Amino acid sequence: MATAQLTASSISARSLPSFEGLRSSSVKFASAGHVKLAGLNQRSFRGLVVKAATVVAPKYTAIKPLGDRVLVKIKTAEEKSDGGILLPSTAQSKPQGGEVVAVGEGKTIGKAKVDISVKAGTQIVYSKYAGTELEFNGAKHLILKDDDIVGILETDDVKDLKPLNDRVLIKVAEAEEKTAGGLLLTEATKEKPSIGTIIAVGPGPLDEEGNRKPLSVTPGNTVMYSKYAGNDFKGKDGSEYIALRVSDVIAVLS
Numbered sequence: 001m002a003t004a005q006l007t008a009s010s011i012s013a014r015s016l017p018s019f020e021g022l023r024s025s026s027v028k029f030a031s032a033g034h035v036k037l038a039g040l041n042q043r044s045f046r047g048l049v050v051k052a053a054t055v056v057a058p059k060y061t062a063i064k065p066l067g068d069r070v071l072v073k074i075k076t077a078e079e080k081s082d083g084g085i086l087l088p089s090t091a092q093s094k095p096q097g098g099e100v101v102a103v104g105e106g107k108t109i110g111k112a113k114v115d116i117s118v119k120a121g122t123q124i125v126y127s128k129y130a131g132t133e134l135e136f137n138g139a140k141h142l143i144l145k146d147d148d149i150v151g152i153l154e155t156d157d158v159k160d161l162k163p164l165n166d167r168v169l170i171k172v173a174e175a176e177e178k179t180a181g182g183l184l185l186t187e188a189t190k191e192k193p194s195i196g197t198i199i200a201v202g203p204g205p206l207d208e209e210g211n212r213k214p215l216s217v218t219p220g221n222t223v224m225y226s227k228y229a230g231n232d233f234k235g236k237d238g239s240e241y242i243a244l245r246v247s248d249v250i251a252v253l254s
């Protein structure tokens with residue numbers, strides 16, 4: 001039988017039937033976070049398979065999202081750089097956009113029926129880690145909530161993004177080239193700014209009665225925002241953009 005020993009708390013667990021493919025061994029977890037596997041070889045893991053997406057069998061020809069969910073066909077990741085260099089899979093940026101294939105019936109807020117904010121055929125951008133991935137009809141898809149859609153993108157330039165709900169699109173200010181003392185900064189030492197100018201705003205979030213509440217910021221405002229929020233993009237002109245929720249905007253500068 002496999003024995004698991006946690007040295008930090010002296011807890012042992014025996015008879016783990018869910019790991020049938022593993023040979024008898026001792027698995028020790030050191031208090032510093034290192035994991036030691038004794039008596040395991042490559043053949044011991046043949047029965048363990050990890051898949052990133054659910055595969056929908058060919059016998060199913062349609063998927064109907066429920067409630068406020070939408071089905072999106074994911075845009076293929078870029079395989080070449082702007083200069084034509086072939087990128088390895090580890091260097092390919094994970095796509096954050098795709099085409100809406102099907103939508104749910106919407107949701108009810110209070111006494112109001114709220115429809116999905118996009119229709120089938122719409123090109124959208126969505127939150128980085130939203131939804132459930134699946135393979136359907138030989139292509140990668142994503143089922144996500146309507147609120148996880150960042151905005152609508154009808155062109156191939158992010159500056160034209162139309163934010164949805166409570167999101168705003170910001171053009172990021174350029175990083176400072178010099179320190180306050182006049183020293184020239186290298187690319188590695190330039191601090192990423194968290195200040196920018198609002199380019200576009202969404203219609204606002206829904207209140208308890210299903211009505212839109214206008215946002216407290218407007219296009220043209222120079223704002224400061226949380227460093228680790230939102231989705232980052234690069235426009236065709238080389239400028240940096242970020243789309244985030246208005247709650248991640250922490251101040252208006254003037």
